[in-house]
Amino acid sequence: MATKPAYFSRHIVLAGSVLFGVLLALGIHIIIQRFNLNLGDLWRSNVPELIPARAALAWWLIGTVAFLAGFISASLMNSAVSGxxxxxxxxxxxxxxxxxxxxxxQAAAAPSPIPSLSGALAGLAALGLGAVMSLCGAQFALRRN
Structure with a gap:
């Protein structure tokens, strides 16, 4: 008699994938701030450069990383539990x-070059974006299996 492979509950996979996606999105947000890509640039009015383009690039990087983190972690959780x-x-x-x-x-330990209010708003935006996109990635991975 062959044994059936074990699987995590769908809710556990989604929760783990969202948690991993949020952590990775916040990590990417912190790292790309050092490369002058910041979501908080949308709320700054004193710099007339290409702020919306840099903020959009940061938005897309964080969203893409969170989606991929949710997708990959959900796929790996299903694969890992069954061996x-x-x-x-x-x-x-x-x-x-x-x-x-x-x-x-290491990047978060350095002093922040952005004002604290826009930095807090950018962190919350990255947190929300990471949660939504990693949930979408996990849902996509679970429907595919």
């Missing part, structure tokens, strides 16, 4: 996650 993911791939993904979070922590 279809190799140990080396699992270790590689853990190492990438740790390096990403360490880079975000």
């Amino acid at each position: 279809r993911i190799s140990l080396r791939l699992r270790q590689f993904l853990i190492a990438v996650g740790v390096i990403m979070l360490a880079a975000a922590g």
